[in-house]
Amino acid sequence: xxHQPDERQLSLNAFLHDTGHHEAxxxxxxxxxxxxxxIAWFQDIARKVEAAKLDAVFLADGPAWWGTGHRPxxxxxxxxxxxxxxxxxxxxxxxxxxxxxxxxxxxxARLFASLDRISGGRAGWNIVTTFSEDAAxxxxxxxxPSHEERYARAQDFIDVVTKLWDSWEDDALVVDRESGxxxxxxxxxxxxxxxxxxxxxxxxxxPRTPQGRPVYVQAGSSNEGRAFAARNAEAIFTAHQTIxxxxxxxxxxxxxxxxxxxxxxxxxxxPGISPFIADTTAxxxxxxxxxxxxTVPAYGLTQLEKMAGTSLxxxxxxxxxxxxxFGGAGNVLDNNRSRRxxxxxxxxxxxxxxxxxxxxxxxxxxxxVVAGTPVQVADTIQEWFEGGAADGFNVMPPLYPQxxxxxxxxxxxILQDRGLFRTEYAGTTLREHYGLPRPDSQYAxxxxxAVGT
Amino acid sequence: xxHQPDERQLSLNAFLHDTGHHEAxxxxxxxxxxxxxxIAWFQDIARKVEAAKLDAVFLADGPAWWGTGHRPxxxxxxxxxxxxxxxxxxxxxxxxxxxxxxxxxxxxARLFASLDRISGGRAGWNIVTTFSEDAAxxxxxxxxPSHEERYARAQDFIDVVTKLWDSWEDDALVVDRESGxxxxxxxxxxxxxxxxxxxxxxxxxxPRTPQGRPVYVQAGSSNEGRAFAARNAEAIFTAHQTIxxxxxxxxxxxxxxxxxxxxxxxxxxxPGISPFIADTTAxxxxxxxxxxxxTVPAYGLTQLEKMAGTSLxxxxxxxxxxxxxFGGAGNVLDNNRSRRxxxxxxxxxxxxxxxxxxxxxxxxxxxxVVAGTPVQVADTIQEWFEGGAADGFNVMPPLYPQxxxxxxxxxxxILQDRGLFRTEYAGTTLREHYGLPRPDSQYAxxxxxAVGT
Numbered sequence: 001x002x003h004q005p006d007e008r009q010l011s012l013n014a015f016l017h018d019t020g021h022h023e024a025x026x027x028x029x030x031x032x033x034x035x036x037x038x039i040a041w042f043q044d045i046a047r048k049v050e051a052a053k054l055d056a057v058f059l060a061d062g063p064a065w066w067g068t069g070h071r072p073x074x075x076x077x078x079x080x081x082x083x084x085x086x087x088x089x090x091x092x093x094x095x096x097x098x099x100x101x102x103x104x105x106x107x108x109a110r111l112f113a114s115l116d117r118i119s120g121g122r123a124g125w126n127i128v129t130t131f132s133e134d135a136a137x138x139x140x141x142x143x144x145p146s147h148e149e150r151y152a153r154a155q156d157f158i159d160v161v162t163k164l165w166d167s168w169e170d171d172a173l174v175v176d177r178e179s180g181x182x183x184x185x186x187x188x189x190x191x192x193x194x195x196x197x198x199x200x201x202x203x204x205x206x207p208r209t210p211q212g213r214p215v216y217v218q219a220g221s222s223n224e225g226r227a228f229a230a231r232n233a234e235a236i237f238t239a240h241q242t243i244x245x246x247x248x249x250x251x252x253x254x255x256x257x258x259x260x261x262x263x264x265x266x267x268x269x270x271p272g273i274s275p276f277i278a279d280t281t282a283x284x285x286x287x288x289x290x291x292x293x294x295t296v297p298a299y300g301l302t303q304l305e306k307m308a309g310t311s312l313x314x315x316x317x318x319x320x321x322x323x324x325x326f327g328g329a330g331n332v333l334d335n336n337r338s339r340r341x342x343x344x345x346x347x348x349x350x351x352x353x354x355x356x357x358x359x360x361x362x363x364x365x366x367x368x369v370v371a372g373t374p375v376q377v378a379d380t381i382q383e384w385f386e387g388g389a390a391d392g393f394n395v396m397p398p399l400y401p402q403x404x405x406x407x408x409x410x411x412x413x414i415l416q417d418r419g420l421f422r423t424e425y426a427g428t429t430l431r432e433h434y435g436l437p438r439p440d441s442q443y444a445x446x447x448x449x450a451v452g453t
Numbered sequence: 454x455x456h457q458p459d460e461r462q463l464s465l466n467a468f469l470h471d472t473g474h475h476e477a478x479x480x481x482x483x484x485x486x487x488x489x490x491x492i493a494w495f496q497d498i499a500r501k502v503e504a505a506k507l508d509a510v511f512l513a514d515g516p517a518w519w520g521t522g523h524r525p526x527x528x529x530x531x532x533x534x535x536x537x538x539x540x541x542x543x544x545x546x547x548x549x550x551x552x553x554x555x556x557x558x559x560x561x562a563r564l565f566a567s568l569d570r571i572s573g574g575r576a577g578w579n580i581v582t583t584f585s586e587d588a589a590x591x592x593x594x595x596x597x598p599s600h601e602e603r604y605a606r607a608q609d610f611i612d613v614v615t616k617l618w619d620s621w622e623d624d625a626l627v628v629d630r631e632s633g634x635x636x637x638x639x640x641x642x643x644x645x646x647x648x649x650x651x652x653x654x655x656x657x658x659x660p661r662t663p664q665g666r667p668v669y670v671q672a673g674s675s676n677e678g679r680a681f682a683a684r685n686a687e688a689i690f691t692a693h694q695t696i697x698x699x700x701x702x703x704x705x706x707x708x709x710x711x712x713x714x715x716x717x718x719x720x721x722x723x724p725g726i727s728p729f730i731a732d733t734t735a736x737x738x739x740x741x742x743x744x745x746x747x748t749v750p751a752y753g754l755t756q757l758e759k760m761a762g763t764s765l766x767x768x769x770x771x772x773x774x775x776x777x778x779f780g781g782a783g784n785v786l787d788n789n790r791s792r793r794x795x796x797x798x799x800x801x802x803x804x805x806x807x808x809x810x811x812x813x814x815x816x817x818x819x820x821x822v823v824a825g826t827p828v829q830v831a832d833t834i835q836e837w838f839e840g841g842a843a844d845g846f847n848v849m850p851p852l853y854p855q856x857x858x859x860x861x862x863x864x865x866x867i868l869q870d871r872g873l874f875r876t877e878y879a880g881t882t883l884r885e886h887y888g889l890p891r892p893d894s895q896y897a898x899x900x901x902x903a904v905g906t
Binding site: 071 | 641
């Protein structure tokens with residue numbers, strides 16, 4: 001259990017999610033179901049996460065309603081939500097998901113740059129291509145573009161926004177009252193990007209931000225997703241049920257990054273973990289079962305059908321799920337393949353009944369749900385971290401704030417005692433928390449293109 | 454000078470602008486030129502504006518760099534900036550400009566709804582179509598669409614976002630832990646919008662916000678702009694140099710709104726006013742001249758050339774500006790006509806030299822720059838307000854915060870003493886400050902379209 005503080009440090013994010021990550025968490029008698037439209041609900045949680053010295057808070061997102069009456073949806077747009085958290089915190093990183101398929105790059109670049117500036121260098125961007133048909137219908141499309149097309153646009157998009165964020169060199173501001181020169185325009189560069197999907201002239205509308213660029217995060221586990229992550233991502237959020245699966249993914253990503261000439265230490269892998277924590281193993285198990293009993297089966301079944309791409313209404317709840325349901329290839333697999341693979345692995349390995357499968361997914365939608373004592377949860381984290389399966393974790397409390405409090409109050413101190421996790425922030429930016437370098441502008445030392453006077 | 458508190462009340466916004474509205478304000482020895490990238494700079498100003506009981510702060514915006522080395526550009530994206538102001542204030546309205554030409558409606562609807570929710574109902578949207586070629590180049594276009602096309606898309610855009618903001622009825626949330634029903638899906642409506650430019654299915658991703666919709670503001674003064682404003686706007690920001698021009702505009706807008714069956718009291722007209730305030734008229738004039746002497750003529754000339762659509766480099770600074778320069782019709786006039794008309798009026802009426810014209814525009818880019826004692830400034834405001842030229846003003850301090858402080862500390866108390874302006878907020882939302890009704894959802898009492906489970 002010994003671990004030197006100078007060694008590689010564990011990182012921990014709190015994945016925010018309304019009342020909690022368990023789909024039935026809002027039905028818990030002590031849930032915040034009535035408070036999640038109140039920004040103070042999230043500000044209180046963010047302050048707790050910062051007090052525990054975690055690296056960041058993280059928000060998933062998609063531009064469409066979930067279309068269910070049985071669960072809260074996001075009341076807030078995520079970048080404005082994180083901005084409201086930035087103003088009441090000082091150190092915690094702020095990571096938002098945003099879609100390269102449904103945003104214009106200049107608009108999104110401005111939002112993240114503004115968040116990075118407002119927060120003093122704490123912004124992260126979880127880059128997604130969005131496979132939701134419901135989102136496509138909100139943007140004038142008759143369906144989601146193919147997996148391949150979405151990833152090709154994503155690369156074009158990353159290239160554009162990276163150039164925009166780099167387009168003002170770090171020392172472009174001169175602020176010389178005497179001469180009347182506010183900006184050294186030789187240090188502000190048109191980007192003149194012409195790619196397969198996007199044409200953007202630039203330069204960006206504002207000076208370079210504290211981190212230069214937000215931290216680039218990615219969450220896809222498909223082949224295209226892994227290739228994209230190995231090339232672009234500085235942190236990867238992923239879902240694995242077993243240490244073996246997680247290790248295989250970890251090795252694959254690190255070797256792909258190395259093959260591309262990148263430093264694999266600058267591609268951090270963080271699986272999700274959703275911990276039910278209690279004083280005894282039995283109590284933790286019972287807590288988990290209690291939440292599962294609160295589920296509305298019709299809701300879980302609809303979610304599962306979206307992953308399967310087919311109706312499952314012919315199955316009885318206590319009937320074993322046929323392996324074939326998640327086995328074949330097809331259009332839906334194409335658009336939703338990484339999470340579907342996780343479900344397929346569960347079905348093949350554990351042969352659950354439909355009810356058991358719904359319960360397995362109710363907690364973390366394919367992420368690793370664990371139930372145990374604080375020591376057991378800490379042991380799992382240490383085992384994955386030291387066993388080559390994770391650089392850190394996206395912590396997904398089943399119920400906010402109670403099971404966040406259990407994690408920060410009981411598990412984090414164990415990890416700190418073992419020398420695995422910080423007891424104080426060393427830096428002020430998310431890049432510093434994650435041990436990532438601040439990138440130089442790609443335009444530094446380049447001659448200027450004349451764009452201004 | 455008597456005015457009953459129950460009568461029509463004056464409204465006052467603070468138009469935020471980096472170091473101030475005078476183009477050379479950053480060169481003032483006591484300017485905040487080094488602080489404008491610090492969010493605390495704006496938070497401090499917002500707190501001052503709220504302490505003075507003003508209605509709102511307002512931000513102009515365009516998605517492109519100004520392309521000049523002689524003046525600061527916006528460091529922040531405006532909706533995130535206003536979010537950061539929302540969290541440190543309680544009452545002040547928060548109005549951001551955003552472009553219907555360069556945003557996707559679903560994305561923009563989410564940003565404003567989130568701001569309205571975070572601020573507890575204080576969001577306003579200044580709807581612009583954006584005539585900047587530089588902006589077009591940042592969005593894959595080879596030029597700005599025509600005036601007519603931009604306004605046609607703007608109407609389509611307004612229709613979409615209004616439907617989205619209305620798509621959750623106010624009582625759609627039920628939060629029934631027992632039954633497992635969080636949302637009454639019969640009160641969440643697909644919008645199924647198919648317009649000339651936009652196709653959006655909806656419903657919106659989140660419940661209805663405190664104000665139902667942000668306050669709709671508009672700032673164009675061209676014929677298309679006025680027609681659009683009369684149909685859609687609840688507040689109009691405008692630029693006039695004389696009370697006669699302002700009164701003609703005021704009458705025109707109110708009669709157009711009346712002709713469309715709208716209550717003209719729900720279309721508030723607010724010209725800009727940029728006040729230099731000092732103890733004597735002579736000192737105020739000298740203060741104004743001091744700022745003008747700080748200007749960089751090359752900067753002002755470039756801005757003027759953009760409005761004129763032609764080079765003015767052949768003119769001497771002390772030569773009278775020929776009337777023809779701003780008289781003709783053409784493409785640039787088409788794209789930039791309302792502000793150009795203001796300049797044309799100045800040139801025809803006052804026959805300034807080029808230097809004098811540059812100085813006239815340096816303060817407020819065509820808005821009304823006044824120099825006087827606190828009583829004189831208050832008199833002007835009262836004269837316009839009672840003389841049928843204005844329902845309120847967009848106050849544009851030449852230098853922040855000093856000339857804001859002069860306005861709030863010396864002019865506002867006079868207006869309060871005269872019963873023209875509030876001494877305490879009566880409501881909490883921007884709609885309440887402006888005396889505007891909260892709109893019902895257009896879907897209330899409509900049968901639901903099945904979109905969820």
